[in-house]
Amino acid sequence: MAESYQEGSGAGADFDLSQFYQIFFEEAGENLDQMEHMLLDLDLEKADDEELNGIFRCAHSIKGGAATFGFSDVAELTHQMESLLDRLRRHELQPIPQMVDVLLESADASRSLLARHQAGAQDEAPSTASLVRRISELAAGMVPAPSAPVEPQAPPPPVAKVEPPAPAPAAVAAPSGLRSLHVRIGPLDRMEQAETIKELFRDIPGLGSIADLPCSDTNARLFAVETSSTDSDLLDLFTFHVAKEQVQITEAGSGAAALAAPADPDLAEGAVSNLPPGEAYGFFNNAPGAPAGAPVPAIQAIEPASAVTRIAPKPGAEAKAGSQSQMESTTIRVDVKKVDQLINLVGELVITQAMLAQNSLGLDSATHQQLLAGLADLDRNTRDLQESVMSIRMIPMSIVFSRFPRMLRDLANKLGKKVEMVTLGEATELDKGLVEKITDPLTHLVRNSGDHGIELPADRLAKGKPEHGTITLSASHQGGSIVIEVKDDGRGLSRDKILAKARERGMDVSDQMSDAEVWQLIFAPGFSTAEVVTDVSGRGVGMDVVKRNIAALNGTVEVDSSEGYGTKVSVRLPLTLAIMDGMSVGVGEEVYILPLSSVVESFQVNSEDVNTVAQGSQLVKVRDEYMPVIALEKIFQVPRFDLEKSSTIMVVVEAEGNRVALLVDELLGQHQVVVKNLESNYRKVPNVSGATILGDGRVALILDIGGLVRRARH
Amino acid sequence: MQSILAVDDSPSMRKMVSFTLSGAGYHVVEAVDGQDALEKAQSHEIDLVLADQNMPRLDGIGLTRKLREDPKFKTIPILILTTESSDQMKQAGRAAGATGWLVKPFDPNRLIEVIKKVIR
Numbered sequence: 001m002a003e004s005y006q007e008g009s010g011a012g013a014d015f016d017l018s019q020f021y022q023i024f025f026e027e028a029g030e031n032l033d034q035m036e037h038m039l040l041d042l043d044l045e046k047a048d049d050e051e052l053n054g055i056f057r058c059a060h061s062i063k064g065g066a067a068t069f070g071f072s073d074v075a076e077l078t079h080q081m082e083s084l085l086d087r088l089r090r091h092e093l094q095p096i097p098q099m100v101d102v103l104l105e106s107a108d109a110s111r112s113l114l115a116r117h118q119a120g121a122q123d124e125a126p127s128t129a130s131l132v133r134r135i136s137e138l139a140a141g142m143v144p145a146p147s148a149p150v151e152p153q154a155p156p157p158p159v160a161k162v163e164p165p166a167p168a169p170a171a172v173a174a175p176s177g178l179r180s181l182h183v184r185i186g187p188l189d190r191m192e193q194a195e196t197i198k199e200l201f202r203d204i205p206g207l208g209s210i211a212d213l214p215c216s217d218t219n220a221r222l223f224a225v226e227t228s229s230t231d232s233d234l235l236d237l238f239t240f241h242v243a244k245e246q247v248q249i250t251e252a253g254s255g256a257a258a259l260a261a262p263a264d265p266d267l268a269e270g271a272v273s274n275l276p277p278g279e280a281y282g283f284f285n286n287a288p289g290a291p292a293g294a295p296v297p298a299i300q301a302i303e304p305a306s307a308v309t310r311i312a313p314k315p316g317a318e319a320k321a322g323s324q325s326q327m328e329s330t331t332i333r334v335d336v337k338k339v340d341q342l343i344n345l346v347g348e349l350v351i352t353q354a355m356l357a358q359n360s361l362g363l364d365s366a367t368h369q370q371l372l373a374g375l376a377d378l379d380r381n382t383r384d385l386q387e388s389v390m391s392i393r394m395i396p397m398s399i400v401f402s403r404f405p406r407m408l409r410d411l412a413n414k415l416g417k418k419v420e421m422v423t424l425g426e427a428t429e430l431d432k433g434l435v436e437k438i439t440d441p442l443t444h445l446v447r448n449s450g451d452h453g454i455e456l457p458a459d460r461l462a463k464g465k466p467e468h469g470t471i472t473l474s475a476s477h478q479g480g481s482i483v484i485e486v487k488d489d490g491r492g493l494s495r496d497k498i499l500a501k502a503r504e505r506g507m508d509v510s511d512q513m514s515d516a517e518v519w520q521l522i523f524a525p526g527f528s529t530a531e532v533v534t535d536v537s538g539r540g541v542g543m544d545v546v547k548r549n550i551a552a553l554n555g556t557v558e559v560d561s562s563e564g565y566g567t568k569v570s571v572r573l574p575l576t577l578a579i580m581d582g583m584s585v586g587v588g589e590e591v592y593i594l595p596l597s598s599v600v601e602s603f604q605v606n607s608e609d610v611n612t613v614a615q616g617s618q619l620v621k622v623r624d625e626y627m628p629v630i631a632l633e634k635i636f637q638v639p640r641f642d643l644e645k646s647s648t649i650m651v652v653v654e655a656e657g658n659r660v661a662l663l664v665d666e667l668l669g670q671h672q673v674v675v676k677n678l679e680s681n682y683r684k685v686p687n688v689s690g691a692t693i694l695g696d697g698r699v700a701l702i703l704d705i706g707g708l709v710r711r712a713r714h
Numbered sequence: 715m716q717s718i719l720a721v722d723d724s725p726s727m728r729k730m731v732s733f734t735l736s737g738a739g740y741h742v743v744e745a746v747d748g749q750d751a752l753e754k755a756q757s758h759e760i761d762l763v764l765a766d767q768n769m770p771r772l773d774g775i776g777l778t779r780k781l782r783e784d785p786k787f788k789t790i791p792i793l794i795l796t797t798e799s800s801d802q803m804k805q806a807g808r809a810a811g812a813t814g815w816l817v818k819p820f821d822p823n824r825l826i827e828v829i830k831k832v833i834r
Contacts, residue, residue, distance in 0.1 A: 288811060
């Protein structure tokens with residue numbers, strides 16, 4: 001009956017628990033993410049029960065799983081976190097920033113411990129002893145002295161921090177006379193924990209003496225203690241090493257019998273804390289469904305109902321948590337590779353379908369009625385299938401945004417700034433491939449805002465701004481694109497500084513340049529106006545890399561700023577990279593695809609509107625605006641077999657805010673094309689961003705409008 | 715085949731319990747929390763309920779109390795899984811009408827052993 005707490009952990013003889021590890025790792029990762037999120041959102045002044053319960057539950061779940069699956073280091077750390085959180089949610093302690101700090105660090109440490117288990121690492125695990133000690137100090141109600149501001153150059157590692165041993169509280173030894181006590185420690189996960197209690201008496205002069213006593217419980221220890229300290233002082237000390245619930249202190253002689261033989265049911269009544277908490281399972285006597293003659297736990301003597309603490313979740317908590325569990329039960333996890341394979345196959349299907357449609361054009365509709373009807377169905381179903389499959393890859397921007405509050409918090413701490421983060425449009429969905437690639441550039445932009453944009457609190461106050469800087473991250477759909485904005489209310493870009501720096505670097509600039517042109521200068525390689533190079537930003541990648549990475553995703557970056565008021569960086573991206581709405585145009589025998597998102601309009605050329613300027617380049621006037629003309633025939637050196645035909649249609653396209661007119665022979669139609677990477681299948685071709693396979697099996701090139709516009713403008 | 719309603723908000727624990735019990739020849743109905751369990755209990759024939767204590771929306775003891783209000787579930791065994799075998803928890807479990815408790819972490823063999831003691 002009195003099995004130890006530990007015995008249940010690990011795999012049984014017939015069960016291999018390792019098959020559940022992966023689920024547990026993912027689940028624990030989600031719990032840690034959620035805990036971090038909630039900790040960052042926690043309002044220390046008025047933390048509500050719901051939030052605290054939520055955070056507690058995360059730690060609790062991880063602990064339960066880690067213990068079950070045998071990851072004892074994670075279980076121990078999360079157990080400590082849980083103990084602290086338990087006291088918080090019971091309002092026995094007031095939340096303070098140090099608690100949030102240590103819990104965040106512990107979450108990081110748990111994450112790296114889990115990652116080690118996941119990778120099957122055999123080397124020695126990083127020690128979490130100092131974290132455990134800090135948590136138990138805080139849980140015991142001690143407030144550690146605030147740590148000195150951290151130098152920007154030396155960020156402390158989150159784990160394995162070595163700190164001096166805990167100083168013993170000075171007020172332990174009271175001058176009153178010696179008392180003889182019996183102290184029961186248990187149930188314990190590890191019996192050596194009790195040894196640490198003995199060490200306390202050895203390490204702290206004047207605390208008193210301790211000696212072993214026999215104990216009937218296999219997972220508890222009983223000690224005889226002679227001390228002049230009060231029970232609460234002792235308890236405070238012991239709780240550095242064991243949970244408060246694991247300690248029972250009684251005067252020697254009075255309650256010793258109860259401690260030594262705690263299973264005695266007569267003593268249970270009215271003395272709840274003396275009950276044996278150690279059984280691995282038990283049944284309530286006379287409870288519905290309880291087996292007759294089953295092992296009877298000591299609980300039988302307890303009066304029900306009146307003494308019971310009812311644990312009922314608040315109605316609000318139910319509603320909020322409801323959507324979470326709903327989500328859990330209606331989603332499945334799938335390897336991204338499988339989804340990509342599916343997308344590839346659907347892409348092939350789309351091409352095959354287009355080929356069939358093309359081949360059926362010449363068929364007589366009367367004699368092939370059934371076949372044509374079938375093809376029409378195939379067309380519709382293929383399109384639906386394609387849309388559904390593409391939607392699988394779409395994930396919300398919150399995945400990216402969620403990493404920033406933590407990063408900004410650390411950054412603000414490091415720099416001594418006060419920064420608040422606001423996110424808008426987190427539900428906006430974006431292709432997974434894009435999300436992964438946009439994360440780094442966005443991280444850089446957010447860091448820049450925090451490091452260079454937001455001023456120190458004193459400077460902000462001096463300028464009449466609120467002490468807290470605000471960084472706003474927003475995402476929204478605009479047409480076929482997603483626009484992500486990083487906005488701060490910091491010092492803004494300085495036009496003079498940028499121009500001065502540009503001149504210093506020998507760049508061709510003038511005071512007459514528009515603001516937009518000046519802001520574009522920050523995208524030049526190696527350009528930085530930061531006065532102090534910190535380890536946060538200012539080194540490593542610059543805005544040029546950000547711009548290049550975004551351009552590689554067919555996206556654009558724009559900057560808008562006002563000195564003293566802040567900066568806004570807007571990133572515009574296509575929704576997906578795999579499929580694109582295109583307009584096909586014919587030049588000679590060739591077919592080219594223009595991304596529909598960049599097409600503005602098309603018209604029949606009126607020769608009066610075309611002017612030839614220097615070096616034979618042409619300009620066309622469209623509604624009072626002159627724009628360069630690019631003849632695709634010349635750029636791609638398209639051979640002409642039919643000399644009767646010539647390019648008479650212009651398609652106006654726009655990229656990076658500039659427009660050009662493309663000269664083509666004919667407009668063939670609009671359709672969705674499956675984008676194939678030309679670079680990985682062939683080589684990089686100038687002015688071409690990719691290729692696709694047409695319905696008749698031919699390859700058509702997709703034009704790089706950005707490249708064409710730059711070519712015409714320079 | 716006897717049916718067990720396994721209630722736990724942790725997917726890994728749920729999978730572990732479900733795998734263990736299926737392997738022992740029971741039919742397992744899974745529920746993600748107490749609220750979900752109440753709904754599943756109405757739509758399935760259930761012979762035993764195995765519920766985690768700490769769950770969002772409705773915890774194990776709350777679920778037990780609600781189930782016992784329904785004459786259909788007056789007598790079926792309800793076991794509470796908990797990481798804390800504290801007396802307060804036990805008292806609350808007993809008052810709510812639970813049949814017994816099982817402390818987490820537990821060995822899969824132990825789980826089957828306990829279930830066999832109470833299932834009919």
